[in-house]
Amino acid sequence: MLTEQILSNAQVVTADRVFNGTVVLRNGLIVEVDEGRSRLPQAQDLHGDYLLPGLVELHTDNLEKHMTPRPGVDWPSTSAVLSHDAQIIAAGITTVFDALSIGDVNPKGNRMKKLPGMLEAIASASIAGLTRAEHRLHLRCELCHPDTLSVYRDLVEHPLVQLVSVMDHSPGQRQFALESKYREYYMGKYHLNTEQMDEFIVFQMANSREFSDRYRRAIAEDCKARGLSLASHDDATLAHVEESASYGMTIAEFPTTMEAARGSHRLGMGVLMGAPNVVRGGSHSGNVAAADLAKEGLLDILSSDYYPASLLQAAFILATQDNGCELPQAVGMVSRAPAHAAGLDDRGEIRIGLRADLIQAKNQDGLPVIQQVWRQAKRVF
Template sequence: MARELVFKNGKIVLEDRVVDGNVVVFDNLITEIDDTPTEIKTSIDLEGDYLLPGLIELHTDNLEKHINPRPGVRWPTAAALLAHDSQVIAAGITSVFDALAIGDIRDDSARLQDLNEMVSALNDAHRTNALRADHYLHMRCEVSCQKLTDMFTPLAKKTMVRLISMMDHTPGQRQFLDPEQYKSYYAYKWGKSSSEIDAFIQRQLAEGNQYSVSNRAFVSDYCRNRNIPLASHDDATLEHIEQAVHLGAKIAEFPTTLDAARAARQFGLEVMVGTPNLVCGGSHSGNVSAAKVAVEGLVTALSSDYVPLSLLHGVFLLTNATVGLSLPRAVACASIGPARTVGLEDRGSIETERIADLVRVHILNDLPMVTGVWRSGQRVA
């Protein structure tokens, strides 16, 4: 049954300004925005809190973290998915692109073993309406992987696939330009000896040289033929950006240098930075800080990557004195900007005839805190 919902006395964050006023929702759509006081008794009094559009996350591997919460621990897939969904909706994320790795740099990776189960669990949850956020698939393709095309083809047919990206973790480039940094990072991460990592690096270099070019072409052609947005990943140089443009990419995910971010915008790519980088004040792997990219006005999309709550925190950090974005512009980086990039034209802003995905945000000790979430006009958190 259709129902009306009225939010009053809030700071409504629109695409171009913040207004003190009310928002009216009928059924699942926003129908009215005004600044006239209302005395409707059944209205929701926001008490001066912010009302934001539901946040849109294009790249998170948070589901994988719930499936493998500790080394050697394998959580039941369906239960992990529900925990992940609860975490993202509590962070104000109403549309989420679950980034699942297709191929990996290790043949024994838990990601490879869990991939089909994760996709099946997402499909089952969709069918039974078990999820509170709106979930889509983002296929993260490791182009140096020999088995990429075999793994990719059956999964790409899923209707939930709305974004595909190309990763290349071959040593000595992109995220790890310094081979020694690559070596120390993975030796610590995997608990391997120096000689074991050296042997692994040699295998990776050989596989990258053999498979990366053909796999990039395969993924690019697939996206172009089906009108699926394509993203590059960890671009470090002008040449990386030129390659991404040639392959038809629309998004540069997590550029690792300022030069790459500048080039991406010059070529018309959307530039995504990670909000953990913003919250922590820099990159965990020694690359360019997201704040520096934002100061130059290059950021068009934010991603929580591996900490869902950091997306909202990152939005408000963009408004600090160092970066200096207006709140509407900062919010757009986690809402209407990503929505337009992936063709979700029905959401992403507080505007009449948009889906009523809304987030109430209270500021406590300078930190944004989610105190209410509505998806399609229904309260979900």
Template sequence: MSAELILTNARVVTRDADFTGTVVVRDGLIAEVADTPSAAPGAVDLGGDLLLPGLIEMHTDNMEKHFEPRPGVLWPNALAAAAAHDTQVIGAGITTVYDAVSVGEYRGRGMRREILNQSLAAVQHAQTSGMLRANHLFHLRCEVSDPCVVELFEPFVDHPLTKLVSVMDHTPGQRQWSDISKFVQYYKGESWTPEQLEGILAQCREDQDKYSNKHRREIVALSRQRNLPLASHDDATEAHVLESLADGCVISEFPITFEAAELARKHGQGTIMGGPNVVRGGSHSGNISALDLAKRGLLNGLSSDYVPYSLLQSVILLTEKAGMALHDAVACVSANIAAMVGLTDRGSITPGLRADLVRVTVQDNTPLVRRVWRDGAVVY
């Protein structure tokens, strides 16, 4: 006899609608979706709570803060760091997470290179051992101005969990850091003297001139040979978008201007903005507002970036402040992301797909995760 789970009296959010109804799960898959209640013995009454597809996170920096909880402090137990990250992710309703790991850096800090090796090994071991509750995959974020980025990238491009690659250039003076004052403000804890700052900026520009174009071409080629989805990052100009299209990028992460977002959408790229941008009402680096992008119909998806629980908050805010229908807002953190990264077995409450589900209650305008199922089994 098949294992069956019946969830009823829920506000079910499918890809195209939301309604009070019932979802039936059998053997880890969604078997039935109905807009009527169930009186079947053993049916679980959700009391009108939201029932959403498990959220899909394609770019979170959250893992790195567990491996380096303070600047320069590498946590000695990598498995514990991975498990702590997983707890935050699953508690935010995220059932599939692309752990965004930095490959290279633009300011010469060596700690991220240690984190790269330790975190990927720890997550793979923890997942294989059944220690993690979310499904973890790897998003390799490649800093193309780093002299060693290709050398760092090559050992992991064929890793079985590597499923997404992005090409980034954080050189101050362009893209995210077009406004140098925002760069200085972001790193104000460094207490640089004017001379030190000028030296850092000069070194960054030198590395960009020497390495960025060459490394971008090499990383794109290695990724395309393996059919890995590619994302551009912080595109600000028409030239940036056209370059990303020529590279075969299917995702535009955090476009900096409306011009870049509009052109990306016109050419079929999915546009991703940060959940913290939605919740805070703007970008921490002074760039465009995700809510404004949504109001213009230019937003396809959201990433929690550095705050896992920002995704659910963003869903509510997109309905309230950008006028999105609930099912479209939910798709920004589930179905749309699945389509961008090529996941065909999850992302919506649809018969035949994986039963990755999240029960959410909204209290004082705050979404709270009450239960999470992955493949039909309770994991939170």
């Protein structure tokens, strides 16, 4: 039996314009997009709110906060996944790539031990139909960890894995070109004293020399063979960017400088920046501001990173700034562009024939407030 919904009197945000209109959903797909209000009695009146495509999130470690809500506290995994999922869908994110970190840069951490349980909890909750967003997996590979390659090979076979990124968080690399910044960040975050920090730096630099180049090459070759999307992370120089492009990477996550962003864009890599960077007005670690990249036409994709609700808010903020970016283009950075970058061409836009992943949002003094969310035409929020 055909199931049909009519969403009317909405400010419909398509790929290139915003208009008051009506969108018809049938069997999980968008089947009509028209200007004007529907006169049919069964049409749902959205009262002039925005109707937007469901958001696509490529890089969030939000699940980790639910798995370990406090230091030393391990929360039951299925409960943690469902709490994370509820927060994701409430932010309007209908497709999420949960980032699982392979290789722990925290000398006191136990991320590696939790990986199999996290993966299984996501998979089992999804299979059981308990999650409201569609969950896929993003393997974040810390190249300077001795066990990264073997763990990657164990996890990459999972059918939910669709995106991989490679990174080297050791002193002198990418994000931490200055050892002083590295010391400041890790001593503050992990509460290390000077002696512990000295030992950790020696350990990380030795591991980087031994493993990083070899692991980067092996993972890149494996991703190419499997047809997985591959991302760089924290590239800072043109040399970094050219190396990433030579390995077939198509997404540049969080380039730290204008030079790296410009080079990534020129070489056809989608430049991904943090939505919190936009909302806060700049990088918390002193790197290039996402808004500055947008002004230069170098920003392609936004990620909520550590704060899910930042994603849609950042799009609305960008649309108000002097950067030549109107709302349809800004919304595309959190829907169409990330979907395409991950090889998902069936979603990310309000267009006939695509999945009916949609958001109703009220504009409250510039803040988009989520009212309803549909995933494949099923209301999930």
